[in-house]
Amino acid sequence: MGTLLERSFFHRRATTVAGGLLGMKLVSRVDGLLTTGMIVEVEAYCGAEDAAAHSFRGETARNRTMFQGGGLLYVYLIYGMHYCANVVTGKPGSGCAVLIRALEPLDGIETMRARRGLEETKLLTNGPARLCQALAIDRQLDGLDLLAASAKKHSHIVIEPYRTIESKLIERSPRIGISREVDRPWRFSLRHNPFVSRAPKFKR
DNA sequence: GTCAAGATTAGT
DNA sequence: CTAATCTTGACG
Numbered sequence: 001m002g003t004l005l006e007r008s009f010f011h012r013r014a015t016t017v018a019g020g021l022l023g024m025k026l027v028s029r030v031d032g033l034l035t036t037g038m039i040v041e042v043e044a045y046c047g048a049e050d051a052a053a054h055s056f057r058g059e060t061a062r063n064r065t066m067f068q069g070g071g072l073l074y075v076y077l078i079y080g081m082h083y084c085a086n087v088v089t090g091k092p093g094s095g096c097a098v099l100i101r102a103l104e105p106l107d108g109i110e111t112m113r114a115r116r117g118l119e120e121t122k123l124l125t126n127g128p129a130r131l132c133q134a135l136a137i138d139r140q141l142d143g144l145d146l147l148a149a150s151a152k153k154h155s156h157i158v159i160e161p162y163r164t165i166e167s168k169l170i171e172r173s174p175r176i177g178i179s180r181e182v183d184r185p186w187r188f189s190l191r192h193n194p195f196v197s198r199a200p201k202f203k204r
Numbered sequence: 205g206t207c208a209a210g211a212t213t214a215g216t
Numbered sequence: 217c218t219a220a221t222c223t224t225g226a227c228g
Contacts, residue, residue: 057225078210079209079213080210176212
């Protein structure tokens with residue numbers, strides 16, 4: 001087991017936390033099955049100052065967790081069929097979070113293959129909804145505290161330090177799949193990592 | 205109440 | 217390129 005992060009790690013700007021999450025290990029224990037992966041791609045979303053964020057227009061039943069403060073897991077359903085996982089950042093009320101977009105599979109790869117119905121390792125966790133399916137993350141886990149890892153809990157999700165990433169290996173680019181605030185370079189990914197969902201692209 | 209769009213993915 | 221699939225938020 002690795003070291004547990006401090007709450008203060010998450011109480012910073014979403015863009016800062018986003019860069020800090022690269023190289024860390026996302027650990028899932030669901031149904032007694034362990035699956036983990038190194039975070040290689042994320043995107044920052046920040047409340048009232050970011051029209052692309054779910055929290056932009058204030059708190060609703062769906063985005064409630066985004067306003068509960070750093071260190072919680074925010075999970076939402078998109079396109080009626082896919083789940084996406086975010087790490088809430090900032091202080092309560094700020095409505096900021098970091099979307100986990102891709103992982104490099106580490107432990108429990110056979111479990112991931114079974115959940116995804118695929119053999120190809122590269123397609124297991126290289127997308128926000130794909131990694132949720134591989135690690136069995138769904139709306140039931142929304143609001144879970146990433147710092148309250150308890151061996152007693154049937155299911156838990158935690159993040160722990162894994163690799164130190166040099167800043168020169170971090171690439172910033174525009175976020176994917178949004179229609180507002182399209183030029184903000186708030187997507188962070190590890191250069192040369194084959195599990196990044198899509199090659200970074202910039203407007204020309 | 206009605207309705208279009210959505211932080212995506214898999215398949216043609 | 218498009219279907220899949222359904223919740224959410226905007227508007228009246």
